[in-house]
Amino acid sequence: MSTTSTTDVTGPARPSVQPPTPWAFPAPSSDSLLDNGLRVLTYDVPGQYVISASLTVPLPLSTEPRAVEGIASLMASLLDEGTTSHTSEEFAALLERHGIAFSAGVNDGALMVDVDVPLRHLESALTLMAEALASPVFPVDEVRRLRMARLAEIEQERASAPHRAARELVATLWAPYERASRPTAGTADTVAVITREDIVDFHAERVGPEDAGLVISGALSGVDIEAVLRATFEQWRAPSHTPASRPLAPEVAANAARVIVVDRPGSVQSEIALGWSGPDRHAPGGWAPYPVIGYLLGGSPSARIDAVLREEKGFTYGMRSSFRPRRAGGLFLTTGSVRTDVTVESLETLTDILDPRGLTFTEDEVRAGVDFIAGIAPGRFATADAVAGEAVSLLLDNLPLDFTTTNREATMALTADDLTSAYAGIAPERWCIVVVGDAERFVHEVRDLGLGEVTVVAN
Amino acid sequence: MPLDYPTHTHVLSNGLRVVISPDHAVPVVTANLWVGVGSRHEAPGRTGFAHLFEHLMFQGSRSVASGEHFSALMAQGGRLNATTWFDRTNYFETVPVGALELALWLEADRHGFLLDAVTQENLDNQRDVVKEEKRQRYDNQPYGNALADVYAATFPEGHPYHHPTIGSMDDLDAATLEDVHAFFTRFYAPNNTVLTLVGDVTEEHGLALAEKYFGHLTHRVEPPRGRGPQLPPIAAPVRVDRHEDVPNDRLHISFRMPAEGADDFLAASLALDCVAGLASSPMVTRLVRREQVATTIMAHSMGLIDGSSLGLVVVDIAPGQDADAVEAEVATELGRFVEEGPTEDILEAVKAHAERTWLSALASGEERADLISQYTLLHDDPDYVNTALDRLLAIGPEAVHCAAREWLRPQHRVCVAYLASESPEQEEAA
Structure with a gap:
C-alpha cells in the first residue's frame, strides 16, 4: 500500500444538494x-x-x-x-x-x-x-x-x-x-x-x-x-413564392427490420447504427418522456448501454441513444463503434438492452434521468445562440413559445410507468441495424443472432 | 468594446490558485480545473499516459465509487467532462448552483485521493476504452493520423510536441499501476492546479467553498518541467507522403510559430489568418474561388507554451488536380504574402473575425471558465479574458508583416500529403 498520498487528513463530509431554483425559458421581448x-x-x-x-x-x-x-x-x-x-x-x-x-x-x-x-x-x-x-x-x-x-x-x-x-x-x-x-x-x-x-x-x-x-x-x-x-x-418580397404545406411523417419500409453490413475489409472497428421511427415533439402523450428515455439507455457513461459495453467490457469509447424529432415523425437512433472482434457480442448485448419486451425503468433511474434533463435546461439555454436556436425551432414546429418551460415541467412529473409505456409504444422487437466494418470477420455469426435478414453491401 | 468580466484571484495556503468570476444571469455555476500536466510531460515509452490517467479520474477515489463522479453530477442536471492536451489536463462541470458544493467535494476527493481507489481492473478497462477512442477518432478515420504525422515532422525527435496526446497502442499497453501512482504523485497537487468558478456565486462564498473543500489537501509537487527555448522555423521544406484509402488528396501544411503568451504569437496567428484563414484571404480567393484547384482551405493556429506553437493550413485538392502543383501554388501565395504583407481590408476582416470568435467563446460560462483557467495556469494572467482583444486589435500591419517574414516563408513549411493515388510500389505490385 502506498503511503505517499495524504490520506491521514480528513476532509469535509459529503455535502447535500440544495433544491434547484425555479427557471423558465425566456419570453420574447x-x-x-x-x-x-x-x-x-x-x-x-x-x-x-x-x-x-x-x-x-x-x-x-x-x-x-x-x-x-x-x-x-x-x-x-x-x-x-x-x-x-x-x-x-x-x-x-x-x-x-x-x-x-x-x-x-x-x-x-x-x-x-x-x-x-x-x-x-x-x-x-x-x-x-x-x-x-x-x-x-x-x-x-x-x-x-x-x-x-x-x-x-x-x-x-x-x-x-x-x-x-x-x-x-x-x-x-x-x-x-x-x-x-x-x-x-x-x-x-x-x-x-x-x-x-x-x-x-x-x-x-x-x-x-x-x-x-x-x-x-x-x-x-x-x-x-x-x-x-x-x-x-x-x-423582402418573393412574388413567386408558394408556401409549403405541412409535411407528413415518413413511413417505415416493409422490410426495415433487418441487418445491413457495409463491407470494409481491414476495418479496425465496426460502426453500428441501430434505429427505428420515433415521435416528433407533437407526440400524443407528450414529448417529455423521450429525451429521458434516450438519456437512460444511452446518454452517459453510466447509462444502460455504456455501463456494460464501455465500463464493464471496454468494447467501445461510447455509444449514444437519442430521439431525433423531425417536423413530422422522427428517429430513435443508437450509434457507436466497437472493436471488430467483439462485433457479434456487442450486437447481442445492445439488442438485449434495448429489447422492449419486459423492459421497465426503475424509480431511481427515472429520478436521475428527469433531474438531468430538467436540470441542464438553465445552463443549456444561457447563451444568445442557444436561445435563438430553441425559439426558431419552436416557430418551425408550430409549438407554443412556452413549450420549453411546460415540457420541462412535464418532464419533472414523469413516472417510471410513463417511461416504460412510452418506450413500449415506439420500440420494435426487431430493429433496423447497420454495421460498417470487416464483414468477413463477423457476418456469419451475426446471421445466427436472429436479428432478421442479413445483407452485405459494398462500401 | 472594453470587457469587464470579474476575475477575483486568490491562492490558498496549499498553493491552489482560485479564480472566481461571478455571473448571476442564470442559476448555474461552472467549476473548471486545469492541472499543469499534459502529453508534453510524458516519459519516453509512455505516450498517451496523461490522457489514460485522465480517464482513471472518473473511476473512483477515496470516498467516491467508480463512475459516481459522472452519475452523481448528471443526476443533478450537471454537464461535465475532462480533456487532455499537450500542455494541460482540464476537468470541468456546469451544475445548478445548489449542486456546486457536491461538485467541489467530488473534485477534491479525486484530486486529493485518487490513489486510494485505483485498481488494476479499472486501469485495464479504461486502457481498453482509450484504445477504442484511438481507433474511433484516429485509426478508423480517413486522414485520422494526419496530425500525428504533422507533429512528428514539425517538431524534432524528443521534443515534447513530437508525439500526439492520444499516444501509441504499444505505450498504452505498457502502462502499469505503478505508473499511475508515480504520475499522480509527481503532477497532481493543489500547487500545480487552477480552480475557476464562473456563474451564480459571489467572490466570498466561492472562496469559502474552495477553502472548505480543497484546503485540506496538502500534497505538493515540484514545479513541472520548464519551457524549452523557442524553436526556430524549419530551415527547408519538409514533405511527408502517405498513400492511403482517402476520398481525395489533402495537404496539411504546418509551421512552427512563437510560443503562446507574447504578442509575437498573436501577430503570427493574425498573419496566418490573413493569408489563408478567411474566405477573402488571398490564398483562398485565388485557389478555391477563382482557379478552383482546391475545394476548401482552412487555417488555424494552435497556441502552445513549450518552445513553439503550431500553424496549420489544410488544403483539400479538387478532383483532377495535381497535389504537387497545388502545394507549389500554396507556396507562391505564402511567398507573395511574405513579400507584400497584409492589405488593410484583410487585416480588418481578420480582426473582426477574431473579435467575434473571442466574444462567442466568452458567451458561455463553460468556455469563459476554461479560458480563465488556461491563462491563469499557463500565463499567470487571469484577466486575459478582458485584455486579449485590446492586445490583438493593437497589433498593426507592420507587426503582422514582420511575423509572416519570420515564420511563414514557404521554405519554413512542412507538408504532410495524404494521397488517394496508389504509391509507386503498390502500382508495381498491382
Whole structure:
C-alpha cells in the first residue's frame, strides 16, 4: 500500500444538494408579424454581446424534384455567393469585415439561415442576411464550384464510417418512396445534374417571407430593432413564392427490420447504427418522456448501454441513444463503434438492452434521468445562440413559445410507468441495424443472432 | 468594446490558485480545473499516459465509487467532462448552483485521493476504452493520423510536441499501476492546479467553498518541467507522403510559430489568418474561388507554451488536380504574402473575425471558465479574458508583416500529403 498520498487528513463530509431554483425559458421581448408575412421574435439576453439571428423558412425536402435532390442544400450554400447588389467576392469580404458568421443549410423540413455578429455590426448583418435571402443571383461559376465541393463532400462522407452508416440506415429504415430514405444533400447522380436555372427556379418558388420566422437574440436593450427591420427584412418580397404545406411523417419500409453490413475489409472497428421511427415533439402523450428515455439507455457513461459495453467490457469509447424529432415523425437512433472482434457480442448485448419486451425503468433511474434533463435546461439555454436556436425551432414546429418551460415541467412529473409505456409504444422487437466494418470477420455469426435478414453491401 | 468580466484571484495556503468570476444571469455555476500536466510531460515509452490517467479520474477515489463522479453530477442536471492536451489536463462541470458544493467535494476527493481507489481492473478497462477512442477518432478515420504525422515532422525527435496526446497502442499497453501512482504523485497537487468558478456565486462564498473543500489537501509537487527555448522555423521544406484509402488528396501544411503568451504569437496567428484563414484571404480567393484547384482551405493556429506553437493550413485538392502543383501554388501565395504583407481590408476582416470568435467563446460560462483557467495556469494572467482583444486589435500591419517574414516563408513549411493515388510500389505490385 502506498503511503505517499495524504490520506491521514480528513476532509469535509459529503455535502447535500440544495433544491434547484425555479427557471423558465425566456419570453420574447417582442413578437411581431411583418407586412410580408415574416414573424419576428426578439429576446433580450443581457451580457450576450454576440447577437444571434436565426431564420427558418418551411421547406419540406419532399418538394425537391426527384432528379435534382440536394438542390435545397446547394441553393442554401449559394445564398451568400453573390446577390444583385454584390458579387460573390464582395459579399464574402463584407461579411468578414463586419465579423459576421453566416451559415445556411436545410434539414428535413426547412431552410435555416443563421448569423452571429458582435452587437455593433448587427444592422450590417441583418442587411446582408436579408439580401442573401431576397436577391441571390447564383452565379454560374459559384454553382459549378459548390456543386464540385458537394460531390467531394459526398465522397468524404462515404469514407467516414458514421456517415456511411447513417446513409445506409435511412435507406433501409424508410420506405423507398420517402424522401427521408435518401441523403438530405443529395447523391452524386442528382447533385451532378443540378443547373443554375434549376436553383434560380427552386429559390423563387420555395423561399419567401410568408410563414417564415426570424429570431434575434442577445444584449438588445437599447437597440431599435424595429427601425433595423424596416430597412432590411420588411423589404423582402418573393412574388413567386408558394408556401409549403405541412409535411407528413415518413413511413417505415416493409422490410426495415433487418441487418445491413457495409463491407470494409481491414476495418479496425465496426460502426453500428441501430434505429427505428420515433415521435416528433407533437407526440400524443407528450414529448417529455423521450429525451429521458434516450438519456437512460444511452446518454452517459453510466447509462444502460455504456455501463456494460464501455465500463464493464471496454468494447467501445461510447455509444449514444437519442430521439431525433423531425417536423413530422422522427428517429430513435443508437450509434457507436466497437472493436471488430467483439462485433457479434456487442450486437447481442445492445439488442438485449434495448429489447422492449419486459423492459421497465426503475424509480431511481427515472429520478436521475428527469433531474438531468430538467436540470441542464438553465445552463443549456444561457447563451444568445442557444436561445435563438430553441425559439426558431419552436416557430418551425408550430409549438407554443412556452413549450420549453411546460415540457420541462412535464418532464419533472414523469413516472417510471410513463417511461416504460412510452418506450413500449415506439420500440420494435426487431430493429433496423447497420454495421460498417470487416464483414468477413463477423457476418456469419451475426446471421445466427436472429436479428432478421442479413445483407452485405459494398462500401 | 472594453470587457469587464470579474476575475477575483486568490491562492490558498496549499498553493491552489482560485479564480472566481461571478455571473448571476442564470442559476448555474461552472467549476473548471486545469492541472499543469499534459502529453508534453510524458516519459519516453509512455505516450498517451496523461490522457489514460485522465480517464482513471472518473473511476473512483477515496470516498467516491467508480463512475459516481459522472452519475452523481448528471443526476443533478450537471454537464461535465475532462480533456487532455499537450500542455494541460482540464476537468470541468456546469451544475445548478445548489449542486456546486457536491461538485467541489467530488473534485477534491479525486484530486486529493485518487490513489486510494485505483485498481488494476479499472486501469485495464479504461486502457481498453482509450484504445477504442484511438481507433474511433484516429485509426478508423480517413486522414485520422494526419496530425500525428504533422507533429512528428514539425517538431524534432524528443521534443515534447513530437508525439500526439492520444499516444501509441504499444505505450498504452505498457502502462502499469505503478505508473499511475508515480504520475499522480509527481503532477497532481493543489500547487500545480487552477480552480475557476464562473456563474451564480459571489467572490466570498466561492472562496469559502474552495477553502472548505480543497484546503485540506496538502500534497505538493515540484514545479513541472520548464519551457524549452523557442524553436526556430524549419530551415527547408519538409514533405511527408502517405498513400492511403482517402476520398481525395489533402495537404496539411504546418509551421512552427512563437510560443503562446507574447504578442509575437498573436501577430503570427493574425498573419496566418490573413493569408489563408478567411474566405477573402488571398490564398483562398485565388485557389478555391477563382482557379478552383482546391475545394476548401482552412487555417488555424494552435497556441502552445513549450518552445513553439503550431500553424496549420489544410488544403483539400479538387478532383483532377495535381497535389504537387497545388502545394507549389500554396507556396507562391505564402511567398507573395511574405513579400507584400497584409492589405488593410484583410487585416480588418481578420480582426473582426477574431473579435467575434473571442466574444462567442466568452458567451458561455463553460468556455469563459476554461479560458480563465488556461491563462491563469499557463500565463499567470487571469484577466486575459478582458485584455486579449485590446492586445490583438493593437497589433498593426507592420507587426503582422514582420511575423509572416519570420515564420511563414514557404521554405519554413512542412507538408504532410495524404494521397488517394496508389504509391509507386503498390502500382508495381498491382
